[in-house]
Amino acid sequence: MTRANGDTRFEHALDNVPNRKRLWVISSSLLIVLAIAGGAAYWISRDFRRIDHGLRSSGVASVTAPAVIVAVTVTPIKATVSGTIDAVYCEVGEFVKRGQLCAKIDPQPYRLIVEQGMAALGLANSSREQAGARLARAQAAYARNQKRAVRRSTAANVLEVSQRAVELRKARVLREEASVARAKQALRVAQINLENTDIIAPIDGIVASRTVVAGNEVINGVSEPLFTVAADHGAVEIVASVSEAVVDAVRPGDEVLFSLDLMSNQSFHGTVAQLALSRETIDGAKRYDLVVTAPNPDLSLKPGMSATIRMTIGRRDDDKAAR
Structure with missing residues (x-):
């Protein structure tokens, strides 16, 4: 018999297997698929079944969840x-x-920039001093030429040249002073960056x-x-990741108990403050962030500590009335 090109290797393998064995192979494969699906369904729904069983048998169900303590404001x-x-x-x-x-x-790169800035400022100061000295000499020459001009012992163009020299030297001093200011600013920025390491x-x-x-x-x-x-550590939040089954049975304001992994023999009281959809999923099932607030008068609850939340969930009066 001729087969189409699209046949799978599995189908070709079946051609070489007797009918009874072929039936056994297909049945085994289906059982494996069903087992995997059943296992996933079990893990996804176990919270639902555990809570539902507790509510049906005794009206209450116990839930535990790992959690972590976080600061309220940071x-x-x-x-x-x-x-x-x-x-x-x-x-x-x-x-x-x-x-x-x-x-x-690591401060070394910033320390090097500070050293370079100090050297640059030293050069700028030196250039300003030199420009100032040249200005002083130009001003002295201009003053002498003014006196000579009064006695008519020097030509007018000489006075004009010396006056122009003073103006040029003043402009140079202003430029050098601006360079000094820029060098000071660059050095200050470099020093601040070094401090910020x-x-x-x-x-x-x-x-x-x-x-x-x-x-x-x-x-x-x-x-x-x-x-x-955290500045205000008189109150903390305890955050746990829970399933949708827990969310359906919990309301803000519910009282919960929790213990620290480091002090498992001591229980603390808290209140459910918020339930929010989490980005986390497990086997495709939605997860929710359960946020519990708790007082922390002795500061024994520190952010980052691991904890375990314990809740006893029961049927509510409003749920009963709805039924």
């Missing part, structure tokens, strides 16, 4: 010069004071995040903040 620390990070001195969760050194950008904390607070390590390249105006610092 102040970014950005690089204002470009370069290579030489060292990092501040870590997430650390208390810092305003002006404290948190990181250092020190990455310092702008406020007192707790380091909420850090994005760099020694050796990283940073670009002024392009790189993300190197650090963020």
Whole structure:
């Protein structure tokens, strides 16, 4: 029998297999596909089934989710010069004071520019002094020629030439003074850039995040903040990624418990503040950011800490009324 060119290798292989074996191969392939699909469906729907089972059997369901503590408001620390990070001195969760050194950008290129600026300013000052000396000599010559002109012992054109020389020397002095001003400005910019290789904390607070390590390249105006610092750490947010099943059963204002991975034997109380669609997906299933707010009077909750949220979800009065 002649086959079309579009037949697959699988179809050709089946031609060489007896009918019974052929049926077995097709059945096995279908079972594998169904198993994969069933496994994906299981992982995607397990939150739904667990919560639904709890609600049906006892009216409540328990949910746990990994989370991270973040600051409510933060102040970014950005690089204002470009370069290579030489060292990092501040870590997430650390208390810092305003002006404290948190990181250092390699200062050598900027130190070289400062040295070049100082040399340029020295040359500009020297040129201005020379121009000033020439002006002084021209003014003295003009004064002598004026006296001679009064006694008529010098020609009028000589006086005019000396006057013109004074005007030229004055113009030269003004140009040299402008050069000095530009050199001073360039040197000041170079000194500021050198100072800005020190990455310092702008406020007192707790380091909420850090994005760099020694050796990283940073670009002024392009790189993300190197650090963020939380000034008001009397309250924090706990952010967890949860499934749509949890979102359907939770409302803002719900009370939740959470514990820190470092202190798992101690529980903290918080309140659901926000539920928002996340960019993250798992096996194609939507994920949501569950944001919980919590007081932090003793400052034991620091940004960056890992936590676990525990919620007990029950049927609501408004849900029952709807039924």
